[in-house]
Amino acid sequence: MAKKHRLIIEFCGGFGQGLALLYALRSSDVQVAGIICRDTQSSLASKLIDFAQPGYEIPIVTGARQPLFSGTVETTTSEGVRLLAETTQDEESELTLVTFDRLTTLALAVARDPLLASKFTRIVVQGGAIRVPGDVTAIAETNMHGDPEAAALVLAARLPLVLVPFDTTSSFRLTEEQVHMLGSLAEAVGLIDRTTMSDMQFATSARGLHAWIAMLVALSPDKMRTEQMKLSVECKSELSRGAILADLRAKPSVGTDTAVCVEVEMAEAERWLQTVLDQGGL
Numbered sequence: 001m002a003k004k005h006r007l008i009i010e011f012c013g014g015f016g017q018g019l020a021l022l023y024a025l026r027s028s029d030v031q032v033a034g035i036i037c038r039d040t041q042s043s044l045a046s047k048l049i050d051f052a053q054p055g056y057e058i059p060i061v062t063g064a065r066q067p068l069f070s071g072t073v074e075t076t077t078s079e080g081v082r083l084l085a086e087t088t089q090d091e092e093s094e095l096t097l098v099t100f101d102r103l104t105t106l107a108l109a110v111a112r113d114p115l116l117a118s119k120f121t122r123i124v125v126q127g128g129a130i131r132v133p134g135d136v137t138a139i140a141e142t143n144m145h146g147d148p149e150a151a152a153l154v155l156a157a158r159l160p161l162v163l164v165p166f167d168t169t170s171s172f173r174l175t176e177e178q179v180h181m182l183g184s185l186a187e188a189v190g191l192i193d194r195t196t197m198s199d200m201q202f203a204t205s206a207r208g209l210h211a212w213i214a215m216l217v218a219l220s221p222d223k224m225r226t227e228q229m230k231l232s233v234e235c236k237s238e239l240s241r242g243a244i245l246a247d248l249r250a251k252p253s254v255g256t257d258t259a260v261c262v263e264v265e266m267a268e269a270e271r272w273l274q275t276v277l278d279q280g281g282l
Helices: 015-026 039-052 079-086 104-112 142-146 148-156 176-189 199-207 210-219 266-279
Strands: 004-011 030-037 060-062 093-099 122-126 161-164 224-233 244-247 256-264
Touching: 004 015, 004 079, 004 210, 015 030, 015 039, 015 176, 015 210, 015 266, 030 039, 030 079, 039 060, 039 176, 060 079, 079 104, 093 104, 093 210, 104 148, 122 210, 142 148, 148 224, 148 256, 161 210, 161 224, 176 266, 210 256, 210 266, 256 266
Parallel strands: 004 030, 004 093, 030 060, 093 122, 122 161, 161 256
Antiparallel strands: 224 244, 224 256
16 A cells, blocks of 8 residues: 655745645545745635645644844744654655645754655755746745745755755746636636736746646656756855755755755646646635
């Protein structure tokens, strides 16, 4: 009997992340062991759980509120940090962390528990841009730019990490028909409010299903191809903060060895999506 996937998901909202979370909640071979989110997104996570009806209790906890060096000192350890640091492996299932947010909570958990790496089969990080432009600056992607120091700490910790960058996630494209069908589903679930979002705004967000590809990597690692790269994170320059720097020379020597997802089987991503569309999310 195949082992069941246990997932802890760090979720910061949005259509693409909501769809990926919904897929995990509805999958019979997945147990969502916890959801870490920002304060403002806990109600959305609860709404998705109510809609999916997974049949078991799922803790929703709050992650780190501020980046590591934001100037604001958090006087208490967040529930998200405790969840990661205190979680345990299960011999009957693989435990995977999937993070769609900046890496502050994970960095604090690593600092709290140096043996964190032994608890997870994989840690799938959606974020970064290596050979393509970022979405915040020309070279930096949102999650890395949001807390570069945390990203640098996580890379240096040598976790069982798979980075899923823009280079890979941006290659997933939807048809106009799929965008329309997803719009109806998203509205029914409460992921979007079409009264405050134009068709063009929704079409743009629906085509950016970066979290969808990261979830595929987490649940079907046999459907991806990785390359080992030496990576570092730019933390000093104001112009390039949050940029993922890859040493792509023939004999790389700068950075930490990191598994980078460079390709996924798009046919599998399409199959997953079509399953959700055929079921209407139900």
